[in-house]
Amino acid sequence: MTINIIIITALVTSALWTAMTVRLLRSAVGLAITSAILAILMFRLCSPIAAVFELSVCAGLIFAIFISAITVTGRITNEQIVLKKKLRLRRFWLLPVIVIIAAIVLTQIHFHAIFNLPAQPVENNVKIILWNMRHLDLLGQVVILLAGAFGVVILFKEWKND
Amino acid sequence: MTNDMSQLFWMCSIGGILVFIIGIYCILVTFNLIRAIIGLELLTKTVTLFLILAGYVTGRTGLAQALAITLIVIEVVVIAIAAGVILCVFRHNKTIDVKLLRNIKG
Numbered sequence: 001m002t003i004n005i006i007i008i009t010a011l012v013t014s015a016l017w018t019a020m021t022v023r024l025l026r027s028a029v030g031l032a033i034t035s036a037i038l039a040i041l042m043f044r045l046c047s048p049i050a051a052v053f054e055l056s057v058c059a060g061l062i063f064a065i066f067i068s069a070i071t072v073t074g075r076i077t078n079e080q081i082v083l084k085k086k087l088r089l090r091r092f093w094l095l096p097v098i099v100i101i102a103a104i105v106l107t108q109i110h111f112h113a114i115f116n117l118p119a120q121p122v123e124n125n126v127k128i129i130l131w132n133m134r135h136l137d138l139l140g141q142v143v144i145l146l147a148g149a150f151g152v153v154i155l156f157k158e159w160k161n162d
Numbered sequence: 163m164t165n166d167m168s169q170l171f172w173m174c175s176i177g178g179i180l181v182f183i184i185g186i187y188c189i190l191v192t193f194n195l196i197r198a199i200i201g202l203e204l205l206t207k208t209v210t211l212f213l214i215l216a217g218y219v220t221g222r223t224g225l226a227q228a229l230a231i232t233l234i235v236i237e238v239v240v241i242a243i244a245a246g247v248i249l250c251v252f253r254h255n256k257t258i259d260v261k262l263l264r265n266i267k268g
Binding site: 001004005008009011012015016018019024027028031034035038041042045046047049050053054057058061062065066068069070072073091092094095098099102103106107111122123124125126128129130133134137140141144145147148151152155156 | 166168169170172173174175176177179180181183184185187188191192194196197199200201203204207210211214215217218221222223224225226227228229230231232234235236237238239240241242243245246247248249250252258
């Protein structure tokens with residue numbers, strides 16, 4: 001149980017650092033770390049395939065997309081960082097306070113969940129569920145991926161022409 | 163449902179709620195478009211966590227994983243399109259600060 005507490009604390013801390021840090025690059029790194037910690041948690045919750053997806057796609061691909069976007073949108077000087085730090089502190093000082101208060105309030109609640117487990121054994125093989133039972137989801141994923149690819153191509157094509 | 167499972171469910175729920183609060187605050191307070199997407203990303207992480215958690219406590223980990231994979235695919239497409247739109251905004255306005263975007267119609 002201790003390891004779970006450590007993982008969840010690390011998850012919240014990295015998410016907080018992602019939101020609070022001034023540099024966008026560090027924010028993107030923080031997001032990738034949050035994804036990696038979430039993948040560990042998912043692995044501990046008996047979902048290894050989703051954890052692998054989370055690790056490879058969210059901590060890898062999305063991180064690369066963010067790095068490209070941050071690189072293109074320009075650099076920030078040290079003077080600007082000092083100025084931004086002051087402004088950011090003014091806007092974000094409330095966030096750690098809210099998170100700490102929410103954590104204290106939530107840990108004080110004594111929660112006992114009662115869930116109805118399925119009476120008959122259910123299929124838990126992801127491959128069978130994805131290919132045999134949720135094939136409409138797969139079709140939707142393919143359509144969305146194609147739409148996304150077209151969208152990105154159109155957006156970047158316009159960029160190239162200029 | 164065992165006591166350990168109930169405890170784990172509640173701990174993960176607390177973590178998820180806290181990450182959700184951070185994501186919402188990040189979206190509401192920031193003026194930077196990239197940081198707004200990062201906030202959105204934090205929100206989707208919470209949803210993924212709750213999906214997997216629901217599958218774990220009800221014994222339907224396979225279904226939860228299938229839904230989580232679908233969510234992750236959609237998340238990637240949303241982020242890629244949003245990044246492309248941000249690049250277009252930057253090209254036209256030379257800034258991604260929402261306060262400085264004066265020439266948006268509507």
